[in-house]
Amino acid sequence: MIEFRNVSYHVNGVAVLKGINLRVLLGETLVLLGRSGSGKTTTLKLVNRLLIPSSGEVLVHGTPNQTIDVIRLRRGIGYVIQDVGLFPHFTVQRNIGLIPKIEGWPEERIRARVDELLQMVGFDPGMASRYPHQLSGGQRQRVGVARALAADPEILLMDEPFGALDPLTRDELQREFLILQQRMQRTVVFVTHDLREALRLGTRIALMEAGELVTVLTPQEFLKSSDRWASAYVRAFGEGLESAANRGTS
Amino acid sequence: MNVIRFIVENRSQVLELTGEHLWLVGWSTLFAMVLGVPLGILIAHRTRLDKLVLGSANVIQTIPSLALFGFLLPLPWLGARADRLSILALTLYALLPIIRNTYTGIRGVEASVLEAGRGMGLTESQLLLQVELPLAASVILSGVRIAVVISVGLATIAAAVGAGGLGEFIFRGLAMVDNRVILAGAIPAAVLALLADFGMGWIERWLKPR
Numbered sequence: 001m002i003e004f005r006n007v008s009y010h011v012n013g014v015a016v017l018k019g020i021n022l023r024v025l026l027g028e029t030l031v032l033l034g035r036s037g038s039g040k041t042t043t044l045k046l047v048n049r050l051l052i053p054s055s056g057e058v059l060v061h062g063t064p065n066q067t068i069d070v071i072r073l074r075r076g077i078g079y080v081i082q083d084v085g086l087f088p089h090f091t092v093q094r095n096i097g098l099i100p101k102i103e104g105w106p107e108e109r110i111r112a113r114v115d116e117l118l119q120m121v122g123f124d125p126g127m128a129s130r131y132p133h134q135l136s137g138g139q140r141q142r143v144g145v146a147r148a149l150a151a152d153p154e155i156l157l158m159d160e161p162f163g164a165l166d167p168l169t170r171d172e173l174q175r176e177f178l179i180l181q182q183r184m185q186r187t188v189v190f191v192t193h194d195l196r197e198a199l200r201l202g203t204r205i206a207l208m209e210a211g212e213l214v215t216v217l218t219p220q221e222f223l224k225s226s227d228r229w230a231s232a233y234v235r236a237f238g239e240g241l242e243s244a245a246n247r248g249t250s
Numbered sequence: 251m252n253v254i255r256f257i258v259e260n261r262s263q264v265l266e267l268t269g270e271h272l273w274l275v276g277w278s279t280l281f282a283m284v285l286g287v288p289l290g291i292l293i294a295h296r297t298r299l300d301k302l303v304l305g306s307a308n309v310i311q312t313i314p315s316l317a318l319f320g321f322l323l324p325l326p327w328l329g330a331r332a333d334r335l336s337i338l339a340l341t342l343y344a345l346l347p348i349i350r351n352t353y354t355g356i357r358g359v360e361a362s363v364l365e366a367g368r369g370m371g372l373t374e375s376q377l378l379l380q381v382e383l384p385l386a387a388s389v390i391l392s393g394v395r396i397a398v399v400i401s402v403g404l405a406t407i408a409a410a411v412g413a414g415g416l417g418e419f420i421f422r423g424l425a426m427v428d429n430r431v432i433l434a435g436a437i438p439a440a441v442l443a444l445l446a447d448f449g450m451g452w453i454e455r456w457l458k459p460r
Contacts, residue, residue, distance in 0.1 A: 074371030081365060157369075
């Protein structure tokens with residue numbers, strides 16, 4: 001689905017990513033876990049070409065993404081970021097319907113799609129004519145997810161989407177994400193620094209440190225891993241992780 | 251009052267000069283927008299150029315207005331007609347607020363909004379037309395508003411090179427040492443500036459993103 005082949009990324013001669021080799025499988029949620037500055041977001045942005053690798057290549061659907069028209073590539077990949085980035089001058093409805101509209105969908109189909117998506121992400125469609133500043137943080141991110149799914153992309157990139165939310169809202173959105181993902185089976189790359197979130201949402205966890213990919217493990221393996229960085233994470237987060245790895249809510 | 255009576259008695263001439271005044275301000279504002287908004291957009295995207303462009307527009311602003319009209323006088327095509335020359339001079343003065351506000355407005359669009367827009371596959375021109383310009387519109391318009399108010403005042407100088415406008419009365423009154431005549435030019439000019447300011451302010455509020 002997505003494949004990184006020996007990808008490095010430099011900024012002013014400084015290596016931000018060093019020789020990343022990684023394969024994201026069809027329908028899985030791959031979590032990129034790591035601390036600030038470890039290169040998770042950079043890795044994510046290489047997929048939709050917000051950044052271009054200094055060497056190596058990124059394959060999307062088996063094709064090097066540099067050879068795909070960048071606009072087509074991005075429209076086939078949903079993108080959700082922590083700050084959401086809703087268009088403040090558009091209503092919820094227009095925010096979600098923008099790409100379908102640009103793609104020339106008929107008005108009725110757009111409206112039906114917006115309603116469907118809002119229901120999917122647990123947002124009252126009666127509030128579709130509101131502006132982003134009239135919404136709470138959790139509602140905004142729900143709209144952000146709905147917007148990313150608007151054109152029915154096969155791939156979803158999520159950059160700490162729930163990082164700015166309060167714990168209760170975050171828990172709600174994580175739970176809804178699991179239900180949604182069970183239904184949709186999209187290929188998701190999910191960036192977080194929160195181990196609990198990684199264990200709960202990830203099919204596999206790719207651990208990053210200082211621009212390198214340390215290891216890729218399932219949540220169960222991660223907890224038992226003797227890897228230096230993985231065990232450091234587990235120690236830092238302490239107890240209650242087992243239940244998180246079992247998709248619990250504690 | 252004497253001034254009022256003078257204006258009423260000479261109303262056809264006051265109206266004619268007001269018309270000329272508006273002609274000068276209207277064209278120069280239009281040209282300054284046609285030039286200044288794209289330049290502002292350009293330097294907001296290519297920030298290497300911002301100091302150069304804003305600096306140049308700043309320098310123009312520091313040239314005393316009477317001197318600028320004088321400098322332009324010997325130019326071949328322009329110097330031949332006083333209204334062309336005046337429109338150019340006023341355009342140059344109107345550039346700074348328009349370029350600067352366009353630049354500020356576009357730079358003020360939140361980075362996360364642009365990133366999300368790019369990430370979802372908007373082209374750069376879609377991003378500009380659908381996102382950046384609508385969000386910057388009220389700031390750009392307040393630049394135009396400042397430019398118009400400045401121009402209405404400055405356009406009185408145009409009479410010094412024979413381009414007409416309400417400055418005619420002011421210069422004539424100065425020569426005649428007659429306050430009534432000076433005020434017959436100055437009062438309508440001030441009223442014009444206030445009306446323009448009020449009208450543009452109203453449009454600006456209407457354009458403001460929620």
